Amino acid sequence: DTEVTQTPKHLVMGMTNKKSLKCEQHMGHRAMYWYKQKAKKPPELMFVYSYEKLSINESVPSRFSPECPNSSLLNLHLHALQPEDSALYLCASSQVGRLHRDRNYGYTFGSGTRLTVV
Amino acid sequence: AQTVTQSQPEMSVQEAETVTLSCTYDTSESNYYLFWYKQPPSRQMILVIRQEAYKQQNATENRFSVNFQKAAKSFSLKISDSQLGDTAMYFCAFESNNAGNMLTFGGGTRLMVKP
Numbered sequence: 572d573t574e575v576t577q578t579p580k581h582l583v584m585g586m587t588n589k590k591s592l593k594c595e596q597h598m599g600h601r602a603m604y605w606y607k608q609k610a611k612k613p614p615e616l617m618f619v620y621s622y623e624k625l626s627i628n629e630s631v632p633s634r635f636s637p638e639c640p641n642s643s644l645l646n647l648h649l650h651a652l653q654p655e656d657s658a659l660y661l662c663a664s665s666q667v668g669r670l671h672r673d674r675n676y677g678y679t680f681g682s683g684t685r686l687t688v689v
Numbered sequence: 690a691q692t693v694t695q696s697q698p699e700m701s702v703q704e705a706e707t708v709t710l711s712c713t714y715d716t717s718e719s720n721y722y723l724f725w726y727k728q729p730p731s732r733q734m735i736l737v738i739r740q741e742a743y744k745q746q747n748a749t750e751n752r753f754s755v756n757f758q759k760a761a762k763s764f765s766l767k768i769s770d771s772q773l774g775d776t777a778m779y780f781c782a783f784e785s786n787n788a789g790n791m792l793t794f795g796g797g798t799r800l801m802v803k804p
Contacts, residue, residue, distance in 0.1 A: 681733070
């Protein structure tokens with residue numbers, strides 16, 4: 572299995588709703604990421620989990636709450652979002668650390684969740 | 690902090706011809722990874738090619754090859770025999786060996802392959 576699976580593919584939510592984005596991989600990668608991407612812009616890093624522990628939080632507002640229940644799953648809990656949070660949310664995974672990188676090293680991305688906040 | 694610059698916001702090429710996308714980066718490190726990612730309208734970021742900085746040989750993957758000039762901090766992507774399916778956004782990305790697992794992306798180049 573060489574895929575990162577994200578659900579749902581599309582999500583429309585009100586500013587008072589609580590919702591969650593889910594990401595799953597079975598490649599044995601121990602680093603997982605959330606990125607936010609606005610139209611015609613590159614992805615912006617939000618969070619990095621390394622060995623199921625949060626290692627990087629790029630000053631993301633608390634209305635975004637990540638969770639890594641195990642080495643295969645990554646969630647992003649959403650609460651009280653603003654319309655400007657509407658974007659494509661991408662999950663990715665990779666190997667961790669220089670010694671663990673093989674010749675195929677790279678980041679594998681999911682196809683994203685298109686989020687619209689109304 | 691590292692920066693990645695893609696100076697061509699948009700490019701077009703005729704089907705079957707060759708096109709080169711430019712990327713420059715700024716770093717004080719000696720070893721790092723460089724990547725080109727493709728993002729078609731389907732949204733998924735697809736790894737096209739990778740280059741580890743200590744390897745002098747330019748990476749190739751079928752119709753895709755890079756021209757890695759370490760001293761000039763340049764990492765261009767050449768697409769040969771362009772196909773309609775190559776139409777996409779292309780992002781150059783840098784990963785520092787010192788900063789852990791963090792990718793820094795360039796602003797992207799939108800490539801249109803014309804029939």
